[in-house]
Amino acid sequence: MSIKVFKGLESLVDVGGGTGTTAKVIAKSFPQLKCIVFDLPHVVANLQGTKNFEYVSGDMFEAIPSADCIMLKNVLQDWNKEESIKILDKCKQAIPSHGKVVIIEIVMEHKPEDETAIGGEQYLLFDMIMMTFVTGKERSEKEWANLILSSGFNNYKITPTSGLLSIIEVYP
Numbered sequence: 728m729s730i731k732v733f734k735g736l737e738s739l740v741d742v743g744g745g746t747g748t749t750a751k752v753i754a755k756s757f758p759q760l761k762c763i764v765f766d767l768p769h770v771v772a773n774l775q776g777t778k779n780f781e782y783v784s785g786d787m788f789e790a791i792p793s794a795d796c797i798m799l800k801n802v803l804q805d806w807n808k809e810e811s812i813k814i815l816d817k818c819k820q821a822i823p824s825h826g827k828v829v830i831i832e833i834v835m836e837h838k839p840e841d842e843t844a845i846g847g848e849q850y851l852l853f854d855m856i857m858m859t860f861v862t863g864k865e866r867s868e869k870e871w872a873n874l875i876l877s878s879g880f881n882n883y884k885i886t887p888t889s890g891l892l893s894i895i896e897v898y899p
C-alpha cells in the first residue's frame with residue numbers, strides 16, 4: 728500500500744479498523760501522527776494502544792471521533808448504498824474542511840499487476856461473497872463516484888496499488 732497518502736497529517740481514525748493491524752503499521756511509520764482504531768466495543772475491548780496509537784469503541788452509524796483523516800479499509804464493501812451514505816456522512820462530520828477520507832477497497836476495473844498470482848476473476852468472487860453474506864458489494868469506479876458524490880463530498884482521487892486494493896482519497 729502507498730503510505731504517502733498519510734504524509735503531513737496530524738490525526739487519523741481507522742474506522743472499522745478491527746484489532747489495528749493496518750493502523751499499527753501507519754502509526755509506526757509516522758510517529759508524530761495520532762492514530763485511533765475505532766471499532767465495535769466487543770472488538771476493541773481490552774486492547775492496549777501505544778504512545779501514538781489508541782483504541783476507541785463505538786458505532787460508526789452514530790458518531791466517529793474527529794480527525795484530519797478518516798480511513799475506511801474494506802468496510803464499505805459490507806454495506807449497501809444507503810448504509811454506506813450514512814457511514815460517509817458520519818465521516819464527513821468528523822473531518823475539518825481541509826481533511827479527507829481515505830477509502831481502501833477494490834475498484835472493479837483496476838486489476839492487480841500480477842493477475843496470475845491473484846486470479847483475474849477474483850473480483851467477481853469477492854462481489855458474489857459480499858452480495859451473499861452481507862448487504863454490500865464490490866464497486867466499479869462509476870459506482871464509487873456515485874456513492875462519494877451522493878454523500879455530499881466534492882472531489883475524489885483514485886490511486887491503484889500493485890495489489891487487489893485501490894486508494895480512494897475523498898475531499899469535502
Ligand SMILES: C[S@@+](CC[C@H](N)C(=O)[O-])C[C@H]1O[C@@H](n2cnc3c(N)ncnc32)[C@H](O)[C@@H]1O
Nearest residue numbers: 743744745766767770785786787788800801802
Ligand atoms: C471487513 S472488517 C475490516 C477490518 C479492517 N479494516 C481490515 O481492513 O482488515 C469490517 C470491520 O468493521 C467493523 N464494524 C462493523 N460494524 C461497525 C460499526 N457499526 N461501527 C464500527 N465498526 C464496525 C467490524 O467489527 C470489522 O472490524
